[in-house]
Amino acid sequence: MITLSTKQRRNIVHHLIRCGILGAFGLYIVYLARTGTLVLFVEPNLAVPVKLSAIGLFATAIYQFQSAVQEWQGIEAAACDCNHEPPRSLLANLVVYTLFLLPLAIGIIF
Template identity: 65%
Template sequence: MISTAQRRAIVHHLIRSCILACFGVFIIYLVRTGSLLQYVEPALSLYVKLSAMGLFATAIYQLHSAWDNWRGVDAAACDCNHDPSSSTIANVFYYGLFLLPLALGFLM
């Protein structure tokens, strides 16, 4: 049986994974449409393209963490995880800080 704390952790990991994957997809979209150079310096475009791979790798790690929590594996055994805030308003604010630029990027 999954506890409430585990459910909360799973949801947070899934939200983080989606946000990271969306940033990676946005970078790929900018590269495919040829509009990446409107956002970054041409000399930095290679690094931005490489960062998309890092974003996807981190998104996969977040999915793995959600999977571990769902299976009941204690992923916090190394004490290296950061527990999300218990306040819903704070979580909406923090995730909104990342979702707003994504939404603006996809809508523009």
């Protein structure tokens, strides 16, 4: 049985939340493209780059999921030390994630 520290559990949760948000944005772009409503949100000349950005969002979501799995397995992060620690405050985390979830929720609801 793997015992995880509180810091590892926090990091896993943050990686999974980021994975979900990035994947949801990618799926939303794909949905808009499939329904033909993407041009209501972006300039028609930019529709192709926005569609391609969904691939980047999916790739980044996969990376975040991989980071969560590696953290769960206890594998050390890359030597670049380029990860940013999330804020310790629950309120700060809610504000940051709400800034990303609010536009997504508004787009899905309306």
